Amino acid sequence: MGNDIxxxxxxxxxxxxxxxxxxxxxxxxFKHSLAVQKTAVLLAKRFDCNLEKASIAGLVHDYAKERSDxxxxxxxxxxxxxxxxxxxxxxxxxxVAGAILIKKELGIIDAKILQAVTVHTTGSSNMSLLxxxxxxxxxxxxxxxxxxxxxxxxxxxxxxxxxxxxxIKRTLLRLLENEAKIYPKxxxxxxxxxxxxxxxxx
Amino acid sequence: MGNDIxxxxxxxxxxxxxxxxxxxxxxxxFKHSLAVQKTAVLLAKRFDCNLEKASIAGLVHDYAKERSDxxxxxxxxxxxxxxxxxxxxxxxxxxVAGAILIKKELGIIDAKILQAVTVHTTGSSNMSLLxxxxxxxxxxxxxxxxxxxxxxxxxxxxxxxxxxxxxIKRTLLRLLENEAKIYPKxxxxxxxxxxxxxxxxx
Numbered sequence: 001m002g003n004d005i006x007x008x009x010x011x012x013x014x015x016x017x018x019x020x021x022x023x024x025x026x027x028x029x030f031k032h033s034l035a036v037q038k039t040a041v042l043l044a045k046r047f048d049c050n051l052e053k054a055s056i057a058g059l060v061h062d063y064a065k066e067r068s069d070x071x072x073x074x075x076x077x078x079x080x081x082x083x084x085x086x087x088x089x090x091x092x093x094x095x096v097a098g099a100i101l102i103k104k105e106l107g108i109i110d111a112k113i114l115q116a117v118t119v120h121t122t123g124s125s126n127m128s129l130l131x132x133x134x135x136x137x138x139x140x141x142x143x144x145x146x147x148x149x150x151x152x153x154x155x156x157x158x159x160x161x162x163x164x165x166x167x168i169k170r171t172l173l174r175l176l177e178n179e180a181k182i183y184p185k186x187x188x189x190x191x192x193x194x195x196x197x198x199x200x201x202x
Numbered sequence: 203m204g205n206d207i208x209x210x211x212x213x214x215x216x217x218x219x220x221x222x223x224x225x226x227x228x229x230x231x232f233k234h235s236l237a238v239q240k241t242a243v244l245l246a247k248r249f250d251c252n253l254e255k256a257s258i259a260g261l262v263h264d265y266a267k268e269r270s271d272x273x274x275x276x277x278x279x280x281x282x283x284x285x286x287x288x289x290x291x292x293x294x295x296x297x298v299a300g301a302i303l304i305k306k307e308l309g310i311i312d313a314k315i316l317q318a319v320t321v322h323t324t325g326s327s328n329m330s331l332l333x334x335x336x337x338x339x340x341x342x343x344x345x346x347x348x349x350x351x352x353x354x355x356x357x358x359x360x361x362x363x364x365x366x367x368x369x370i371k372r373t374l375l376r377l378l379e380n381e382a383k384i385y386p387k388x389x390x391x392x393x394x395x396x397x398x399x400x401x402x403x404x
Binding site for chain 2: 172194
């Protein structure tokens, strides 16, 4: 895939887009973004998803992660997003507000890419193949190093839903251990992909 | 407290009420109900809550626990309760539907008692003193025997909110370990009393 996919899905050529992203986030996070892009493309090949969309979504998923709380909260109000999100902090905001910013600033309008960025930290009770690929690529990209990552990488060679299940369960356990806030959508993802609940409100 | 509190809060005298409850649940659960009643009264004395309401709420909290799924689901539909509850099973139903049954069959109309029964398994993000007392009494009554119950009992001698926190965290961890469904209200209780989130949707 060359320059054409950038022009197709964004308002920029490859070098311009990379420069814009690089200026929005730290070097470490930029490196992570490139790694998620690569991993997402690998997973898209493996599980037969649109490679181009996986590539773009992976690259831009954390575009908004280093914006100020003030900017994020303004975006939430200005776009009439669910205000209960405000209590949950940037870990939750940067997906939802990120989708708005990559549309506005990077010219990305593809609905599937925007959706995958929106739910990349929480998952949802109704994840598309692309949603799952970005969610999982963010978890297992080669720079990640946590107990269990090698198990997740092994599962990702065979069954994407099993990694989603492993990832959401681990995420919830870690949040509980840290007595951290749990966003309702994160729990919806757990209920769907771990506990098998099919009738959910969201 | 003698017979008068039963006549005051229910449609029955003490012996009649006990007989009705005894006929609705197993001997083991009846014994548990009497123990929750005693423990709730002790906690109400300790934390300055209405003793009579604690006594009645403790006694009747599991009144609906052994009804059939069919009856529970019918009650949910007939009373226009949130239908998403249906996916979560009797552990969740018997509080919400229980409040409806104790009103209809036992003549209990006190709003605080009904509320405490409604939320006794999930808690809520806005628990009254009586809600907390029933929630905790159900967890620590003398027949309970699980790792951590002695810690919960010690906390209950001093600080009710600390037991609520301990209980909801342990409940969520156990549900996760078992890959069991987590009802959204259970997570709201966690977010409020463990993670300190104040703005919640419910």
